[in-house]
Amino acid sequence: MSKIADIKYILRFLGIVLIVEGLLILSCLIPALHFADGTWREITQSGLFTFFVGLFLVVSFHQYRNMGNRRMAYLLVVLMWVVLALFGTLPFLATGTLVNFSDALFESMSGITSTGATVFYAVEWLPASILLWRSMTQWFGGFGIVLLVLALVPSMGINKYSLYTAEASGADSGGKQTTTVASTVRHTLGVYILLTILFVFVLYKSGMQVWDAVNITFTNISSGGFSIYNNSLQRLTHIQQYIVAVAMLLSGVNFAMLFNIFTLRWELLKGKFEQLRFYLGLYVGASIVVVLSLVFRMGYGWSDAVRCGFVQTVSVLTTTGSLVGDTSQWWMPITYLMVILSLCGGMAGSTTGGLKAMRVLILFRHVGKTLRDRLHPHAVNPVRLNHKPVSPHIVTNVMVIFMIYVMVVFVGIMLLMLCGINATESIGAVIACITGYGPGLGISGGFGCYSHFTVSAKLICSFLMIMGRLECLPVLILFTRAYWKR
Numbered sequence: 001m002s003k004i005a006d007i008k009y010i011l012r013f014l015g016i017v018l019i020v021e022g023l024l025i026l027s028c029l030i031p032a033l034h035f036a037d038g039t040w041r042e043i044t045q046s047g048l049f050t051f052f053v054g055l056f057l058v059v060s061f062h063q064y065r066n067m068g069n070r071r072m073a074y075l076l077v078v079l080m081w082v083v084l085a086l087f088g089t090l091p092f093l094a095t096g097t098l099v100n101f102s103d104a105l106f107e108s109m110s111g112i113t114s115t116g117a118t119v120f121y122a123v124e125w126l127p128a129s130i131l132l133w134r135s136m137t138q139w140f141g142g143f144g145i146v147l148l149v150l151a152l153v154p155s156m157g158i159n160k161y162s163l164y165t166a167e168a169s170g171a172d173s174g175g176k177q178t179t180t181v182a183s184t185v186r187h188t189l190g191v192y193i194l195l196t197i198l199f200v201f202v203l204y205k206s207g208m209q210v211w212d213a214v215n216i217t218f219t220n221i222s223s224g225g226f227s228i229y230n231n232s233l234q235r236l237t238h239i240q241q242y243i244v245a246v247a248m249l250l251s252g253v254n255f256a257m258l259f260n261i262f263t264l265r266w267e268l269l270k271g272k273f274e275q276l277r278f279y280l281g282l283y284v285g286a287s288i289v290v291v292l293s294l295v296f297r298m299g300y301g302w303s304d305a306v307r308c309g310f311v312q313t314v315s316v317l318t319t320t321g322s323l324v325g326d327t328s329q330w331w332m333p334i335t336y337l338m339v340i341l342s343l344c345g346g347m348a349g350s351t352t353g354g355l356k357a358m359r360v361l362i363l364f365r366h367v368g369k370t371l372r373d374r375l376h377p378h379a380v381n382p383v384r385l386n387h388k389p390v391s392p393h394i395v396t397n398v399m400v401i402f403m404i405y406v407m408v409v410f411v412g413i414m415l416l417m418l419c420g421i422n423a424t425e426s427i428g429a430v431i432a433c434i435t436g437y438g439p440g441l442g443i444s445g446g447f448g449c450y451s452h453f454t455v456s457a458k459l460i461c462s463f464l465m466i467m468g469r470l471e472c473l474p475v476l477i478l479f480t481r482a483y484w485k486r
Contacts, residue, residue, distance in 0.1 A: 006072040009064040013076060014083050015057025021087055022051025024136055028091065031128035031211070039095045039127045046090035053087075071483060074474045081466050084141075085109040091133045097126055102455040109462040111137030113469040114351065116225025116321035116438025117429075117461065119451040124230050128211075134226045135218040141469075142222025142351040143192050143255070187259045192351075194262075196221050199247045206240050220247050223351040225321025225438045231447060232323035238307055241324055245311040252279060252318035252346025274386050279317075279347050279357040286341055287313040290334055297331045316341045319353040321438030328439075328446030335441065339428065342437035343405075353436025353468055355405060362390060362398045404472045408434060412464050419457040429453070433461045434468035 026047035032040040088108035092098040098107060103119045110117045111134055123131065196217055203213035212228065216236075219226045229235045233244060250258065253276065260268045291309035294300040300308065308324050315322045316338040327335060345354020365383045372381045382389035412430035417423060428441025429450070444450050450458065467475050477483050 005064060008061045010072065010076045010079065011057050012061035012064050014079060015054040017080055017084060018050055018054025018087060019058065021084055022047050022054055024140060025050055025091055025133065028129040028133045031132050035128040037127035037129060039129045042094035043091060043129050046094045050087045050090065074477050077470065077474050078478060081112060081469065085112045088112055088137055091130060095127060095130060097130050102458045103451070106450065106458045106462050108137065109465050111226065112141040113436060113465040114138045114142045114222050114224040115433060115436045115465045117432060118226065118449050121449050121451060122230045123228060131215060131228050135215040138222045138224030138226055139218035142224060184256070188255045191255050191259050191262065195247070195250060199243065202243055203240060206243060207237065208240060216244060217247065220244050220320055220322055221251050223248065223251050223318050223320045223353065223436065227322065233311070234324055241307060241311050244322065245314050248314045248318045248320045251351045254347045254349035256349055272386050275347050275358050275361060278361045282344065282357065283314060283317050286317065286337065289337065293331055293334045313341070316437065317344065318346045319436040323439065323447065326446040328448065339431055342431060342435040345435065355402065359398045359401065361385070362395060363402060366395055401471065401473065404476065408467060408472055412460065415460050416457055419454050419460065421453065421457055429461055430464060433464040436468055
């Protein structure tokens with residue numbers, strides 16, 4: 001099959017995705033009409049335009065249902081996120097909530113990639129339809145897009161590098177419950193929807209309005225971090241903050257593992273808890289450090305320190321970005337500790353960003369192996385995970401991804417500094433965008449935003465968001481000469 005045919009297949013697939021996005025935009029008519037925010041015409045126009053563009057592509061290329069060159073899957077995945085972000089700007093621009101394309105693209109890309117960085121100084125003045133659109137982009141971007149890919153193109157091999165599968169981490173996920181893509185999608189989507197409904201209900205029973213509960217659940221179960229409040233989670237009651245923390249903690253666990261736990265399939269989990277133990281251990285250990293710092297360095301009472309420490313730490317570790325306070329005013333070593341935690345992220349097969357706990361664990365084990373090899377050069381000391389040797393190929397892949405991550409961070413920092421952003425903000429913005437955490441350092445940290453960034457800086461950050469969400473490799477492959485050779 002020729003490249004032209006493959007491109008037409010890609011256009012057909014993008015049409016399907018745009019139809020889904022158009023329907024999601026049209027669903028924002030519910031709050032537009034309920035709250036009478038005056039945006040129903042603009043939302044209708046944006047949704048119908050997106051829907052019919054998708055329908056046109058599907059109808060025009062309906063006969064192209066197979067891809068001849070599997071390498072084109074990389075192009076499809078990257079284009080899918082870019083196109084979704086581009087059409088995601090329409091509600092912002094049509095309603096006038098954002099007038100600059102660079103701002104709208106930044107906000108849309110941040111939502112679709114579940115990053116949580118924003119250009120809005122304040123969000124409480126936004127129309128209800130736009131608030132729901134921001135929340136919905138994160139809920140759909142957190143897992144929905146990936147599941148859509150797995151459901152529609154199981155034969156393309158996209159799951160080899162998607163954000164859902166264990167292959168994205170370069171190692172066994174420790175909880176993949178089935179070998180069929182259909183079952184994987186069905187079970188994982190079931191868990192995702194179940195947790196969403198559960199936490200909407202629990203927050204509602206805690207005294208929160210349904211509207212607030214829906215938006216907060218959408219953005220936190222997806223590890224997104226957008227808020228309908230100017231001060232993020234600070235307005236919530238203490239018990240509601242703990243409920244959201246549990247939602248964030250679960251969103252950082254491998255969803256296939258959650259399915260097996262919820263269905264009591266213990267035989268499929270036997271000996272596969274090392275990544276989970278590392279993830280939870282890192283969370284508890286970092287939380288204790290933060291709590292002690294808040295008490296002894298910042299004068300917090302123990303109750304507030306425990307709440308802020310444990311809630312904020314899980315938000316950082318899962319790259320959610322929700323805030324229980326203005327963290328830009330916290331003790332500087334704690335601020336940088338949170339930057340490091342966001343680089344780690346949650347488990348492979350979760351909604352979180354970052355390197356993933358699996359990779360970090362393998363890197364630590366490889367360092368230990370190297371030290372042992374120096375002491376015992378003739379001994380056989382393989383890197384082990386879940387009591388099984390990890391193949392050298394996987395270890396190499398993890399090291400390569402780590403090095404690419406580091407290189408992209410350094411290049412990103414240099415580019416932002418060339419755009420006139422100071423060093424501290426450049427470091428914070430690059431790490432926040434590539435990990436998906438959202439809040440940066442300086443003015444863009446805490447309850448701040450990125451509206452003061454230049455147009456070029458916003459475009460660079462938008463590119464870093466998609467790089468981080470796709471874990472760099474699929475994007476970088478498109479820039480190699482070998483990819484475009486026959």
